Amino acid sequence: MSENAPLKQVAYETLKRKIITCEIMPGSLLTEDMLCEELNASRTPVRDAVSRLEQENLVSIKPKKGIKVNRVSMNSIRELFEVRRMLEPEVVLRYGNRIPDEEYAQYMRQFERQDLTAQEQFDLDHAFHQIFITASNNRYYKSVYAMIEDQVHRYRILTSEEARLGDTQQEHYEIAADCIRGEWDLASAAMLRHIENSKLAIVDYVMKTNRNARNVFEEDEDD
Secondary structure, three states: OOOOOOHHHHHHHHHHHHHHOOOOOOOOEEOHHHHHHHHOOOHHHHHHHHHHHHHOOOEEEEOOOEEEEOOOOHHHHHHHHHHHHHHHHHHHHHHHHHOOHHHHHHHHHHHHOOOOOHHHHHHHHHHHHHHHHHHHOOHHHHHHHHHHHHHHHHHHHHOOOHHHHHHHHHHHHHHHHHHHOOOHHHHHHHHHHHHHHHHHHHHHHHHHHOOOHHHOOOOOOOO
16 A cells, blocks of 8 residues: 555555454444544544445444444355356366466465465465456456455455365365366366355354354344
């Protein structure tokens, strides 16, 4: 972020990063005063940031209560993974051959490492999925993925138990291995399995962190 960036942009990017990385957890209730102090900003840039994040479905403004960081709902999970299932396996199938074998080999070497920090694994995960979208050179694919990648990243962090991180790296390794062999149908199927496993992980997270078994995914209207 540029040191000369407008205050509105700084406030927006800072607050968004805190939400996406779960420094501010889903379900948190914030106030303007709290955010002004946290971001070292006046009310105008804070209100602008909150308005933009509301449009991105990351927060909701609750009259007389404050600003709620949106929790994970079954509907948001369904919508997000519906898009991922349609988009990512297809991009692997059609455009994976545009990525050099050496790039796949480099990723495979990274996926085999046991000494990566959680943050390094998050960054590697993001980069691996992004290479297929970039390889498509399709502006519509890029636009759609840009719309969902923040939520994808937040879900990665929410489901970052050690076991799932290891499973994710193995699944990525298998996708890259199929690609380097030119087995595009297998690579596409492996990507689909990976996405389905990721969905199961976030659903499991939601069920573990919600107490009301009848309504584990959705918030009450007055929540």
